[in-house]
Amino acid sequence: MKDKKHWKVLLFLGALTIGFWSMLYTSKLVGIMQREEAKKVRNYADALKLSYTIDENNSEALNFITDLIKNNETIPVILVSDDGSIIDAANIDSADLKNPSQMKSILMEMKQDNMPLEIEFAPGRKQYIYYKNSTVLTLLKYYPFVQLIIIGLFILISYLAFSASRKSEQNRVWVGLAKETAHQLGTPISSMMAWMDYLKEADEAQKVDAIEEISKDLQRLELITDRFSKIGSAPILKDENIYEVMKKSIEYLERRVSKQVHFSIVTTNELMTAKLNISLFDWVIENLCKNAVDAMDGKGSIFITLSEEHHKVYIDIRDTGKGIAKANLKSVFTPGFTTKRRGWGLGLSLAKRIIENYHEGQISIKESEIGKGTTFRIELKN
Ligand SMILES: Nc1ncnc2c1ncn2[C@@H]1O[C@H](COP(=O)(O)OP(=O)(O)OP(=O)(O)O)[C@@H](O)[C@H]1O
Ligand SMILES: [Mg+2]
Known part of the structure; x- marks a missing residue:
C-alpha cells in the first residue's frame, strides 16, 4: 500500500516538473519568436513605405524593396486603407483570401492580437498593417499543453498496466487460496471416510478408538473453518x-x-x-x-x-x-x-x-x- 502511494506521488511530481520546465522553456522561446516576428513586420512596413516614395524608374531600388516585402513568408499580414477596406494581404490561406467575411474575421483576430503599424504614404494619408502570429509561433504556444496531455496519457497507461498486474497477482492468490482450502479440507475428510468404513466392521472397543480419531478430524475441520473465517477480518x-x-x-x-x-x-x-x-x-x-x-x-x-x-x-x-x-x-x-x-x-x-x-x-x-x-x-x- 505504502509503495503504491509513493509511486503515485512520484509520478505526479515528475509530471509537474516536466510540465513546469517545458512551459518555462517554451514561453521563453515564444517570447523570442514574438520579438523576431514583430521586427519582421516592422521591416515589412518600412519596405512598403519606401515603395511609395521611391522613384518608379529606379528599378534596382524597386526590386530591392519588392524582395524585402516578399521576405516575409511566414507572418500573416493584411494591409488596410484609412477607410478600413482591405488593400492587400500576405501569407493567408488562398481559400480565405477569396472569402470576404472570412477575411474580416481574420482581421478582427489580428486587431486583438497586435497593434497595427501605420504607414503614412502621402501627407495625411495612412495605411495600416495588421498582423498575427505565424503558424509556428501559434503551434509553439500550444506545445506545452500538448506535451502535458501526452505525459498525462503516458502516466495513465502505465498506472493502468501497473494496477492490472496487481489485479492478476490478486487473482492468483484467490485461485491458490481456493486450492489450499480444498487441500486442507481433503485430509481430514478422507481420513473420516476411512474411519467410517472401519466403524462398519468394528467391535465395541475399536469403535471407541475410531470415535476418538474422528473427533480429532472434526477438530481439525473446525480449525480450518476458523482460519478461513479470520482472513479478511481483524x-x-x-x-x-x-x-x-x-x-x-x-x-x-x-x-x-x-x-x-x-x-x-x-x-x-x-x-x-x-x-x-x-x-x-x-x-x-x-x-x-x-x-x-x-x-x-x-x-x-x-x-x-x-x-x-x-x-x-x-x-x-x-x-x-x-x-x-x-x-x-x-x-x-x-x-x-x-x-x-x-x-x-x-x-x-x-x-x-x-x-x-x-x-x-x-x-x-x-x-x-x-x-x-x-x-x-x-x-x-x-
Ligand atoms: N525452507 C526452504 N528451503 C528451500 N526453498 C524454500 C524454502 N521455503 C520456500 N522455498 C522456496 O520458495 C518457494 C515458494 O514457497 P511457497 O511456500 O510460497 O510456495 P510452494 O511451497 O512452492 O507452493 P505451496 O506452498 O503453495 O504449495 C518454493 O517453491 C521454494 O523454491
Ligand atoms: Mg509451500
Whole structure:
C-alpha cells in the first residue's frame, strides 16, 4: 500500500516538473519568436513605405524593396486603407483570401492580437498593417499543453498496466487460496471416510478408538473453518505463551510428516509471550515446516529457536534442506512464485500476509546456503 502511494506521488511530481520546465522553456522561446516576428513586420512596413516614395524608374531600388516585402513568408499580414477596406494581404490561406467575411474575421483576430503599424504614404494619408502570429509561433504556444496531455496519457497507461498486474497477482492468490482450502479440507475428510468404513466392521472397543480419531478430524475441520473465517477480518490477538504454542504445533506436524524429519525447539525463556492469534499463527508454522520438509526431501532436521529482545520475540526456523538460490531470495514471498512442480507458490505469501498484516510483525529469510539449509525468521511484538 505504502509503495503504491509513493509511486503515485512520484509520478505526479515528475509530471509537474516536466510540465513546469517545458512551459518555462517554451514561453521563453515564444517570447523570442514574438520579438523576431514583430521586427519582421516592422521591416515589412518600412519596405512598403519606401515603395511609395521611391522613384518608379529606379528599378534596382524597386526590386530591392519588392524582395524585402516578399521576405516575409511566414507572418500573416493584411494591409488596410484609412477607410478600413482591405488593400492587400500576405501569407493567408488562398481559400480565405477569396472569402470576404472570412477575411474580416481574420482581421478582427489580428486587431486583438497586435497593434497595427501605420504607414503614412502621402501627407495625411495612412495605411495600416495588421498582423498575427505565424503558424509556428501559434503551434509553439500550444506545445506545452500538448506535451502535458501526452505525459498525462503516458502516466495513465502505465498506472493502468501497473494496477492490472496487481489485479492478476490478486487473482492468483484467490485461485491458490481456493486450492489450499480444498487441500486442507481433503485430509481430514478422507481420513473420516476411512474411519467410517472401519466403524462398519468394528467391535465395541475399536469403535471407541475410531470415535476418538474422528473427533480429532472434526477438530481439525473446525480449525480450518476458523482460519478461513479470520482472513479478511481483524483477528483478535492475545498474549500467548509462544513456547507452548510452538510445541503443540510441532506435535501436530510430527505426526503428519515422515519419521525421518526431526524437530527440536530451543528457547531462552519458556515463559515468554507474544501477541498472536493461534489459529492463524499455526498456519504460518505449518507452511514454513512444510516447505522445510520439501526442501529436505523428507529427511533431515528442523530446529526452532525462540528468543526475545526489546519487546520483540524472534522465532527462527532452520532446516537442513537444499537452500534457496540467491537469485530467488527476493521472489519467494511473491504470490505464485514456486520452484516445485506441484507448488502453488502460496505458502510464503500467505505466511507474510498473516505475519505482517494480521500480527504487525515481520517475516524474512535470515540466511540460506545452497546444500546446507535455510533459516526463516519471524519477529513478533510481545
Ligand atoms: N525452507 C526452504 N528451503 C528451500 N526453498 C524454500 C524454502 N521455503 C520456500 N522455498 C522456496 O520458495 C518457494 C515458494 O514457497 P511457497 O511456500 O510460497 O510456495 P510452494 O511451497 O512452492 O507452493 P505451496 O506452498 O503453495 O504449495 C518454493 O517453491 C521454494 O523454491
Ligand atoms: Mg509451500
